[in-house]
Amino acid sequence: MTDQEMIEAIRLIVKEVVREEIEPVKNYERGTRVLIESKIEPQIRAVAEQHGEIIKKIETLSQRREASTALKGRVQVLENVAKNHTERIEMLEAKAQ
Secondary structure (H helix, E strand, C coil), X not given: CCHHHHHHHHHHHHHHXXXXXXXXXXXHHHHXXXXXXXXXXXXXHHHHHHHHXXXXXXXXXXXXXXXXXXXXXXXXXXXXXXXXXXXXXXXXXXXXC
């Protein structure tokens, strides 16, 4: 056997050993990819969709809170005006008697 033939035989042996070692890794990688595509990605999508819905609800609640705060301020002003008017009416009625 010539040196060239020996080198070729060694190359083929190494190639076969590497193939045997890499095949389980490829199978594991395929299984992992299938798991990610079938289980994890749909769950991530569901979480993302729920996140969007939650954000919309929070924005709506925030807007309602702002509107409620504004209305409370206006009601307080109106209550003070009504109180002042009532006091003035009572004072004028007392003077009129």
